[in-house]
Amino acid sequence: MxxxxxAKLVAxxxxxxxxxxxxxxxxLSEEQRTHGDLVFADVHxxxxxxxxxxxxxxxxxxxxxxxxxxxxxxxxxxxxxxxILDLLHNPSAANLSTQNAxxxxxxxxxxxxxxxxxxxxxxxxxxxSPDRDQFYPPIIHLxxx
Numbered sequence: 001m002x003x004x005x006x007a008k009l010v011a012x013x014x015x016x017x018x019x020x021x022x023x024x025x026x027x028l029s030e031e032q033r034t035h036g037d038l039v040f041a042d043v044h045x046x047x048x049x050x051x052x053x054x055x056x057x058x059x060x061x062x063x064x065x066x067x068x069x070x071x072x073x074x075x076x077x078x079x080x081x082x083x084i085l086d087l088l089h090n091p092s093a094a095n096l097s098t099q100n101a102x103x104x105x106x107x108x109x110x111x112x113x114x115x116x117x118x119x120x121x122x123x124x125x126x127x128x129s130p131d132r133d134q135f136y137p138p139i140i141h142l143x144x145x
Contacts, residue, residue: 009085010081010085011065011067012037013037013039013060014037014038014039015038015039015041015053015056015057015060016028016038016039016040016041017041017044017045017049017053018041018043018044018045019044019045019046020045028040039056039057039060041056041057041060042056043056047117047118054072057072058070058072068088069088069098071084102140103140104140104141105140105141106140107136107138107139107140107141108138109135110135110136110139110141111134111136112124112125112136
């Protein structure tokens, strides 16, 4: 698929949270006037709110676009866009259905990290208790560990 054809199929939007400093918001507003590719989400910008930001992306895609597919990624991810488009436009070749689909790895062995940048407190996720296992319920994420 050529870059020209891909540009007809793919629209890129950058989602930003609501708690940015005034100077940053002004610069982003100017960028929005110039390029029209920003979505200002009513979400406090922080790692702890990444789930809310993800939901705001899905909400925007469903409510404000005519997109057949919506995808959320981060600036530290590399996408093989040709492969993704091939899969979405010919799912039967990979024996998949794109009807109400969510792609990623189902993680049934994920445990909370108790220290570092991604730390989850015992209050937020107590771990082993009579009614809770130390593992999270199955979740979808995009990297294998």
